[in-house]
Amino acid sequence: DIQMTQTPSSMPASLGERVTISCRASQGISNYLNWYQQKPDGTIKPLIYYTSNLQSGVPSRFSGSGSGTDYSLTISSLEPEDFAMYYCQQYDSSPWTFGGGTKLELK
Amino acid sequence: QVQLQQSGAELAKPGSSVKISCKASGYTFTSYYISWIKQTTGQGLEYIGYINTGSGGTNYNEKFKGKATLTVDKSSSTAFMQLSSLTPDDSAVYYCARGGLDAWGQGASVTVSS
Numbered sequence: 022d023i024q025m026t027q028t029p030s031s032m033p034a035s036l037g038e039r040v041t042i043s044c045r046a047s048q049g050i051s052n053y054l055n056w057y058q059q060k061p062d063g064t065i066k067p068l069i070y071y072t073s074n075l076q077s078g079v080p081s082r083f084s085g086s087g088s089g090t091d092y093s094l095t096i097s098s099l100e101p102e103d104f105a106m107y108y109c110q111q112y113d114s115s116p117w118t119f120g121g122g123t124k125l126e127l128k
Numbered sequence: 129q130v131q132l133q134q135s136g137a138e139l140a141k142p143g144s145s146v147k148i149s150c151k152a153s154g155y156t157f158t159s160y161y162i163s164w165i166k167q168t169t170g171q172g173l174e175y176i177g178y179i180n181t182g183s184g185g186t187n188y189n190e191k192f193k194g195k196a197t198l199t200v201d202k203s204s205s206t207a208f209m210q211l212s213s214l215t216p217d218d219s220a221v222y223y224c225a226r227g228g229l230d231a232w233g234q235g236a237s238v239t240v241s242s
Contacts, residue, residue: 057229063221063234064232064234065225065235066232067229112228115189116175117163118175119174119175
């Protein structure tokens with residue numbers, strides 16, 4: 022199985038700050054990489070698919086990039102509703118696997 | 129709008145089975161697979177497998193073969209996952225999701241305890 026390693030596991034940040042979350046795959050995944058946001062109530066919202074494509078309705082302050090084994094999610098200017106858990110997920114090979122998550126916390 | 133509505137929380141005894149449902153609305157049910165994902169504090173998010181909602185064909189993560197059984201009822205646009213021979217390690221929140229995981233259910237909590 023492909024291992025997905027997210028860093029950092031937690032990140033204190035301030036409103037308006039620009040933040041980047043990293044995700045590294047144990048082997049190349051050819052950009053088959055999604056990002057999700059999870060709120061404390063458990064609701065999971067898809068944010069980005071195929072590395073850099075925003076899901077419908079996702080604000081443009083979210084962006085994704087990367088290639089090969091290294092990918093990242095950037096939020097350009099944090100809003101109050103952005104403080105949540107974030108997960109990456111590869112779908113290059115079966116079984117699909119997820120990163121361990123990054124908790125974005127208010128500083 | 130696309131919605132996946134899951135059944136409620138379950139409390140089950142070790143050795144028993146539970147069946148979770150996922151009712152889809154807002155799109156053509158048979159046009160997308162339904163996947164199932166397990167979330168625990170210790171193991172994070174784990175992909176269980178998917179069902180082809182048109183044919184009923186399934187594909188399981190090796191780890192969950194023999195544990196999870198995926199089925200579908202096209203007449204009600206509902207997918208099901210049965211978990212058998214439950215142990216405390218099966219206690220988790222289980223999510224269903226559409227296709228490339230572009231829409232998720234709200235999650236169903238399963239607690240296994242005697």
